[in-house]
Amino acid sequence: MSNRNIGIKDVAVAAGVSVTTVSHVLNEVSYARVSPGTKDRVRSAAEQLGYGPNRLARALRTQRTGMLGLVSEDIATTPHAGRIILGADEAAKARGYNLMIINTSASASLESREADVEALLERRVDGILYATMYHRNVELPANLGSVPSVLVDSVAAGGDITAVIPDEEGGARAAVAALLEAGHTRVGFINNTDDVPATHQRLRAFRATLSDAGLDGGAAPVESAVSEVQGGYEAALRILAREDRADVPTALFCYNDRMAIGAYRAAAELGLRIPEDLSVAGFDNQELIAANIHPGLTTVALPHYEMGAWATEHLIDAVEGKTDLSLMALHPTILGCPLVRRDSIAAPRA
Amino acid sequence: MSNRNIGIKDVAVAAGVSVTTVSHVLNEVSYARVSPGTKDRVRSAAEQLGYGPNRLARALRTQRTGMLGLVSEDIATTPHAGRIILGADEAAKARGYNLMIINTSASASLESREADVEALLERRVDGILYATMYHRNVELPANLGSVPSVLVDSVAAGGDITAVIPDEEGGARAAVAALLEAGHTRVGFINNTDDVPATHQRLRAFRATLSDAGLDGGAAPVESAVSEVQGGYEAALRILAREDRADVPTALFCYNDRMAIGAYRAAAELGLRIPEDLSVAGFDNQELIAANIHPGLTTVALPHYEMGAWATEHLIDAVEGKTDLSLMALHPTILGCPLVRRDSIAAPRA
DNA sequence: TTGAAAGCGCTAACAG
DNA sequence: CTGTTAGCGCTTTCAA
Numbered sequence A, B: 001m002s003n004r005n006i007g008i009k010d011v012a013v014a015a016g017v018s019v020t021t022v023s024h025v026l027n028e029v030s031y032a033r034v035s036p037g038t039k040d041r042v043r044s045a046a047e048q049l050g051y052g053p054n055r056l057a058r059a060l061r062t063q064r065t066g067m068l069g070l071v072s073e074d075i076a077t078t079p080h081a082g083r084i085i086l087g088a089d090e091a092a093k094a095r096g097y098n099l100m101i102i103n104t105s106a107s108a109s110l111e112s113r114e115a116d117v118e119a120l121l122e123r124r125v126d127g128i129l130y131a132t133m134y135h136r137n138v139e140l141p142a143n144l145g146s147v148p149s150v151l152v153d154s155v156a157a158g159g160d161i162t163a164v165i166p167d168e169e170g171g172a173r174a175a176v177a178a179l180l181e182a183g184h185t186r187v188g189f190i191n192n193t194d195d196v197p198a199t200h201q202r203l204r205a206f207r208a209t210l211s212d213a214g215l216d217g218g219a220a221p222v223e224s225a226v227s228e229v230q231g232g233y234e235a236a237l238r239i240l241a242r243e244d245r246a247d248v249p250t251a252l253f254c255y256n257d258r259m260a261i262g263a264y265r266a267a268a269e270l271g272l273r274i275p276e277d278l279s280v281a282g283f284d285n286q287e288l289i290a291a292n293i294h295p296g297l298t299t300v301a302l303p304h305y306e307m308g309a310w311a312t313e314h315l316i317d318a319v320e321g322k323t324d325l326s327l328m329a330l331h332p333t334i335l336g337c338p339l340v341r342r343d344s345i346a347a348p349r350a
Numbered sequence C: 001t002t003g004a005a006a007g008c009g010c011t012a013a014c015a016g
Numbered sequence D: 001c002t003g004t005t006a007g008c009g010c011t012t013t014c015a016a
Helices: A008-015 A017-028 A036-049 A055-062 A080-094 A110-122 A140-147 A168-181 A197-212 A229-242 A257-268 A304-319 B008-015 B019-026 B036-049 B054-063 B080-094 B110-122 B142-146 B168-181 B199-211 B227-241 B257-269 B302-319
Strands: A068-072 A097-103 A127-138 A151-158 A163-166 A187-194 A220-227 A251-254 A280-283 A333-336 B066-074 B099-104 B127-138 B148-156 B165-168 B188-194 B220-223 B251-254 B279-284 B296-303 B333-335
Touching: A008 A017, A008 A036, A008 A127, A008 B019, A017 A036, A055 B054, A068 A080, A068 A110, A068 A257, A068 A304, A068 B296, A080 A151, A080 B080, A080 B099, A097 B080, A097 B099, A110 A140, A110 B054, A110 B279, A127 A197, A127 A304, A140 A197, A151 A304, A163 A168, A163 A304, A168 A187, A168 A197, A168 A251, A168 A280, A168 B148, A168 B296, A187 A197, A187 A229, A187 A257, A187 A304, A187 B142, A229 A251, A229 A257, A251 A257, A251 B199, A251 B220, A257 A280, A304 A333, A304 B220, B008 B019, B019 B257, B066 B110, B080 B099, B080 B127, B080 B148, B080 B302, B099 B110, B127 B199, B165 B168, B168 B199, B168 B251, B168 B279, B188 B199, B188 B227, B188 B257, B227 B251, B227 B257, B251 B257, B257 B279, B257 B302, B302 B333
Parallel strands: A068 A097, A068 A127, A127 A151, A151 A163, A163 A333, A187 A220, A187 A251, A251 A280, B066 B099, B066 B127, B127 B148, B148 B165, B165 B333, B188 B220, B188 B251, B251 B279, B279 B296
Antiparallel strands: none
16 A cells, blocks of 8 residues: 655665656656666665655646546536546546546536636646536636637537537437338427527438438428426427327427427327337437336437547647647537437337 | 746745745735735735646645545446535535546456545545445445545445445335325335345335334335336336235335336336325435426435535545544444425325 | 756745 | 745756
């Protein structure tokens, strides 16, 4: 077990060499030439004493902490944060970095978020990841710019910072395509009412996919509501309880998994069985919901883990001078949203 | 915006004083006596230059980083981690501390978890929080002991480290009591098969609560299964589909919310409506599930936020010498599990 | 091959 | 009331 009170100096004394030599061998400095015997003596002395480096001192000297700051909006309110953190943590760990996490809120004032970034800056993190819990436009604290940083799951209002976001359109297209492939020709879309990128992009993809398949995308039923269970329920009812039975969709694409749950309930109340009478596709792949309802919900997964990892990977590259983030800042990087197939899609009734 | 390249020395020069004075006024050192005029000059010089302290240098000097390490088991697999982190982060922030987070896995080797702790130690965190994602007995990395630390949501195999855990029995008792208060006299328990403290404690509380109410706790039906939806479904079927209808419970207490979902499904298949024909109570209060199924599930909330905050609060007290953790290590601290009432409990049919 | 010494930015004991 | 100075533990230049 390593001993916090042992320094390089103690190792030097024990090994009968200078601190320089200790530093050289322990860090395997390439240009330093140390005899094998000395190396051994140093290493075993270090081992013996339970020496562990003091990263603070090293950082003070090298001007590099090996720490990345992660400011995460609303860590506890969505399960997505965990996946971003995990992706970031694993990518960081793989390259010898660690994460300092600060939680903030999307509704927090710009000053308070600036203070959060300041705390990270005072600790001299090498770079900062700024993660939001859903894809949107954020107004960033100005001091973010004083260190390399990348945005996760959102784009900056100014638009001059490297960002990584999900491929909303591709994901929506995959979901609708799955519905079409199953044979459906009348599919409805239950959309969100919030003015966020996903709302518009998923709608666009919905329409385009239908059109591409030779269906009248413009005429397909779309109902919007608050993006929660209740909204999904109401919107589904509006779509499914139409007068003209012939026109009623046999499949529903839902803005997210929570709305899909609402659709499940609406279907149950109308005596429609899923997937026999109605096919449903969701978005988000919130495991807890999608895998646990019956039948399992086919839905689109958001690449939170991947975004966290990608952002960290590139942030570290920038910190180490291997990449110029400003070159990537022009356009956000878009990561795929794979379809997760479960049991909520089947062929329509003959 | 603060400038990373400005040091205390630059401020001193700008204000025409010594670094000592700058340090004294910026840190509001109590014993130092500085004239108001000088104070003002120092402060405005600092402001002007955009001075921000270098916490690394300060830490190196004071032997205190103001950083707490949080090693969290399986950050992404349960939504609980987020609440622990949030509780810890807010408590830490309130006292001027920050969190370094490292993810690990319950199934990771002792060595790998020891390496995680080592990384924290090298960064000279003042203390460590070790959080697990469900209440159990853990084998802790030995190097954890070299710095003040507290366990969140579990107790140590050795039992000599301060820990905070949920009041499983109290929570279970509250849930069963709610069922009894609604008028039920035949209630069943769908339990977990895992050998974790919760399994035994919730069962004990279930039996005790029935007995205390004058019912035959020992004879109440208990079925165990894997603590997932499917297990809950199967166990519920076993309890509800008994031959002797008179004995069939009118209420079910479920080990967790996922199993409760399974019970919902079993009830639906048997033509039992919730809560009219069957009342159900869960455990965990996984918002995503409990609030989103229909009807909303009455369940017991685990105090993850509170445990995170409590642990942090006391860890900081120990770091600052205000508490002796070893005195608290004798018995784990138990935090309440409040009942969250929704719509899954009603009076039994006449 | 190895070592002496400067200095990263700060705090605090001590001196004036 | 204010300043000088010695480190905190490490890396790295330069010299031997």
